[in-house]
Amino acid sequence: MTDLKPKTTAGAVDGPDVKHMKWWGWGVEGTAFHHEDKPAFAPFVKKMVGVDLGSDAITAAPAFDELDIPASRLSSEVASSLSLVVGEGNVVTGDLERVVHTYGKSIRDLIRIRGNIFPRVPDAVVYPATESEVAKIVAAAVEYDLVLIPFGGGSNIVGSLEPMPDEERMVVSLDMGRLDRVLDIDEDGRVARIQAGAQGPDIEEQLNAKGWTMGHFPDSFTHSTLGGWVATRSSGMQSDKFGDIADMTKGLRMVRPDGVVVIRAVPSASTGPSLREMILGSEGRLGVITEVTVQVHRIPEQREILAYLFPTWEAGLAAMQAIAESDANPSVTRVSNEIETEMSFATSKESKGVSALVMQGLQRFLKVKGWDLTKMCLSFIGYEGSEEHVSINQKLVAKIVKKHGGIGVGKGPGVLYDQKKFDTPYLRDFFLDHGGAADVSETSAPWSKLLPLYTEVYAAANRAFEKVGVQGLIMAHLSHSYHSGACLYFTFAFEHGDNALEQYDVVKKAIQDAFIQEGGTVSHHHGVGLEHAPWLGQDVSLPGLALMQGLLDSADPKRNFNPGKVTGK
Amino acid sequence: MTDLKPKTTAGAVDGPDVKHMKWWGWGVEGTAFHHEDKPAFAPFVKKMVGVDLGSDAITAAPAFDELDIPASRLSSEVASSLSLVVGEGNVVTGDLERVVHTYGKSIRDLIRIRGNIFPRVPDAVVYPATESEVAKIVAAAVEYDLVLIPFGGGSNIVGSLEPMPDEERMVVSLDMGRLDRVLDIDEDGRVARIQAGAQGPDIEEQLNAKGWTMGHFPDSFTHSTLGGWVATRSSGMQSDKFGDIADMTKGLRMVRPDGVVVIRAVPSASTGPSLREMILGSEGRLGVITEVTVQVHRIPEQREILAYLFPTWEAGLAAMQAIAESDANPSVTRVSNEIETEMSFATSKESKGVSALVMQGLQRFLKVKGWDLTKMCLSFIGYEGSEEHVSINQKLVAKIVKKHGGIGVGKGPGVLYDQKKFDTPYLRDFFLDHGGAADVSETSAPWSKLLPLYTEVYAAANRAFEKVGVQGLIMAHLSHSYHSGACLYFTFAFEHGDNALEQYDVVKKAIQDAFIQEGGTVSHHHGVGLEHAPWLGQDVSLPGLALMQGLLDSADPKRNFNPGKVTGK
Structure with missing residues (x-):
């Protein structure tokens, strides 16, 4: 994580040898975002949310003993x-x-x-x-x-x-941090038994050593666990190829007061209402997941992420939709809207020498083609498999990209994206130091509903920013494509006042309301917890919510297991 | 269904204009299996189960008024x-x-x-x-x-x-037969809203008319409904491409006493324990499914099923496993064991003229290659997509088949398979007329466990046949491949005595016990009902069964909705 620089922090955590994040923010002690070599970043932030990163007014986290x-x-x-x-x-x-x-x-x-x-x-x-x-x-x-x-x-x-x-x-x-081992890899069966407390890097390291991968890389990968992924129905960046955690999870063990629920690892079963899928997303309310058997893949022969540019967001979305319907099988399909694209360029290091010339040349070329560069959208598409598979798929995608007016810009940005993909949360702590609040909301919907939903989320967020009285930023990308739809992922930010939580609530509510109104779901892969519980009844209907509550109440009549989460009761 | 011939039957069903099968057997009135043009069939049956199809001792279904x-x-x-x-x-x-x-x-x-x-x-x-x-x-x-x-x-x-x-x-x-319409096709979103009582052919006809297909073709296709597929977690023959019904089902409507559970159609969601997957497989115990929103596909440009032969069952299995791990994406992967292969040839019409010569030539060729033709296994692999996709995939598969000692035998048998794929159940009624009982049991397991499971099922079934005192036949095929495993589908048959049900129970129990013992599931796609309920506790563990029962009890405290099914309570 060469792009991040050390930052001194208060205290370390006691207890057994289990890795934890900083008490006050994301990630490991001594690592933080900085923008010294990113000259476009401070102006972008100033323009978008009015926050002056040059100011000395830093609101650092308090000392722990305060x-x-x-x-x-x-x-x-x-x-x-x-x-x-x-x-x-x-x-x-x-x-x-x-x-x-x-x-x-x-x-x-x-x-x-x-x-x-x-x-x-x-x-x-x-x-x-x-x-x-x-x-x-x-x-x-x-x-x-x-x-x-x-x-x-x-x-x-x-x-x-x-x-x-x-x-x-x-x-x-x-x-669950001490239950962190890959217990067994069934190389013939392509499944691995892994303890629930194992964190992303631990899992991949143990699997990679024997030539395997799970292929689950959520944004939180470096600091999240298999049990957490299962308990919240997580999705990773390469879900187009490897599936969501719900697809990967074959077997399970979950401790309950009357014993251990053991779901045997089989590829598919028709054994009644699916216990596997009741435990997935259960957020601790049904018991404690101790072990998961996941499908694993041989590390692909070749792995590439290529970057593409589209003249507009609409063109980018349409291209992703066409790819999902085509015979192509990419591992990642992602396109950022024009604001997130600008943000991506703003968080890149300054282009110098040859790359600066290339960038200037590209911009001139696109202008000649008639592009409005302020509308331009950056896309990443990933390919994994044999050399032949990667090559065939790149050609299939290239045709679709071209048909939608986009162009390929090679491997460079993809390599950079790949290196930096887990760093974004650090930026939020940095932003908070400077008085800014930022968070994310994501949904999924059928392809036909994505653009209207996107439009309404923007309108709703901007109305909320106005109501709160802040200059707000909202940006978006599409990721996790499926045959019948995709995930839209929104990041929003504003300079908060003393009533930061109330301000946040107004903006968050506006966005979630828009998801529901436009046919999206309350959460594609972050789970429900307390944050999304108020919308669950609208998402799954009140009789659906009652059915779910019935399950939870019968499973935990004394409310000992993480009560209040998911359903709010 | 040119291969089947009319048979007179008793009575037609009253009531509204809803299609029903014969009261005494499979399918429509006036259609039945015959073997007049299949000279190898009667000898095969005689050899395998000792039933003499030439005998006049026909036990036809009784008259309805008896x-x-x-x-x-x-x-x-x-x-x-x-x-x-x-x-x-x-x-x-x-x-x-x-x-x-x-x-x-x-x-x-x-x-x-x-x-x-x-x-x-x-x-x-x-x-x-x-x-x-x-x-x-x-x-x-x-x-x-x-x-x-x-x-x-x-x-x-x-x-x-x-x-x-x-x-x-x-x-x-x-x-539910009057709720039989495709209500809406969202062509942009690639989802269709369909009423639960619509039968397979009705659905495909309505979708095909607009250029779409669901791609769900279970053996029961001609006489089963969308609601039934969902309620039992069905799988179709082309599941390798289109997924199981659980994958296709995006949205749902289910009537409950407190209102309609409405699961909005989104491609993926992390909204707590999955209601969608509680309703899938619920067999009427949670309420009445009235409408399902499924993903739909454009009818593929090209569709082909090619036939292959493998020298042994082990080689065929290994090839399917390799295909599932490869970059190939076939729509069907199926291989029959040597007995089912012999049965396939025995139910084919007599080869005459050129095709007889080709068949003889092929047999000579394989003998020269050193094959023991009694061990030979027939495989079908399906390809759907663009012409280019089909061609690339056939080449990928051809390499794998060759590596496992198999050979391609072209399109002819595949066309035949495709035409006859829904006819098998008629054969059972015919067999029953002649004093034979036949049924099926299917499971799924990781690739590593399939062969030991298969071996144990054979041993267990043969022990059961011996115990019952019959000459029994058991044959098998692999279908429905997944990355981490596949479905094994067993058909068993014997000449039953007066205690046919007790005999059946002994054989069925032996097979289901073997599934459980060897790490398989009680049912891959036929559901649980009453038939598999005795094994459910072993499959999902007793605490798992208790969790499921808790859901059912809370959803239906007065036991009004199909009580006793799935959990036996």
């Missing part, structure tokens, strides 16, 4: 009982651990952390090392009427990890 | 109430209608029908024409404490349609 952390309410009886299960060192009640496990990394979370807002903090963090320890903790949760919140990498952005503010029972954050 | 049908228990109050909803002519209590709606078409069903075994018959068949009528019937079911069993085409083979024998409440079979 925070008011509610004391742990863990009773000594429960502490002893849990310690008997996992060992004393794996029941942690220190403030830093508990703060790290209070929130995920949404803008709402970051604002609350920086704003010293901690209505309820877990009373303990417990680190089991085995499924059998998880089973004993689950039993203890029922016995002592505890609230148990499974915790993976802590990258969640929909409020799935926080205790309900009015929770009066003891709350235990169950950190 | 049956003892329990009288309808429908109260006049309920009859009036239902008639008010759907009109008097659409509440039918005649014996023939009620018998047609008592069972599906499993061998257990056919034996019971022919054996005059009717412990419980629906008290009425009701034909709603709109979702709003369905809603009123669902309300009546709760109000009058009726049992409601949704009925599509009646092709079910796992006992999902029959009333529980000890059911004391009034039982209503809800025939």
